[in-house]
Amino acid sequence: MLVGLVFVTSYFIGFMFTDVCPIGVLTGTMPIIILEPYKFVPSSFFWPAIGIFILFIVLIFIVERGWCRYFCPIGAFLAPFNKISMLHVDVDEEKCVHCNLCAIECPMGIDVANMYRDPECILCGKCVNVCPRDAITYGRF
Ligand code: SF4
Numbered sequence: 839m840l841v842g843l844v845f846v847t848s849y850f851i852g853f854m855f856t857d858v859c860p861i862g863v864l865t866g867t868m869p870i871i872i873l874e875p876y877k878f879v880p881s882s883f884f885w886p887a888i889g890i891f892i893l894f895i896v897l898i899f900i901v902e903r904g905w906c907r908y909f910c911p912i913g914a915f916l917a918p919f920n921k922i923s924m925l926h927v928d929v930d931e932e933k934c935v936h937c938n939l940c941a942i943e944c945p946m947g948i949d950v951a952n953m954y955r956d957p958e959c960i961l962c963g964k965c966v967n968v969c970p971r972d973a974i975t976y977g978r979f
């Protein structure tokens with residue numbers, strides 16, 4: 839998504855990701871259409887944007903954080919920085935009893951007990967809260 843939507847399309851047809859971003863449709867296009875429809879001038883990406891917005895809504899109902907996990911290029915751009923982020927999630931292997939509760943709770947589908955600064959981690963803290971052994975903590979640096 840990062841390579842395709844941001845770099846390849848930028849090279850061939852311009853930086854159009856912002857024109858089809860579902861958050862832009864939700865917070866910009868929709869309010870204008872509803873509140874001030876006479877001011878709305880659709881861009882050439884209007885219908886692709888509506889299609890992607892519908893996909894975004896459908897994913898909300900069928901896959902937890904489906905858009906973030908599979909389609910958002912911003913998430914793909916930020917993910918590698920988890921490896922060097924000052925704030926991260928640590929697992930104490932000596933306390934862990936491999937009950938798998940953390941992996942079940944994780945909205946990003948991460949095998950938490952066996953991860954090390956997973957790029958997909960969004961630092962939501964759900965695994966920290968659910969661990970019965972207090973084996974997971976927020977680490978700094
Ligand atoms: S919830 Fe805690 S004890 Fe269970 S697998 Fe995860 S880290 Fe280990």
Ligand code: SF4
Pocket residue numbers: 927943944945946947948950958959960961962963964965966
């Ligand atoms: S902090 Fe959230 S996203 Fe990261 S491993 Fe724990 S449950 Fe998963």
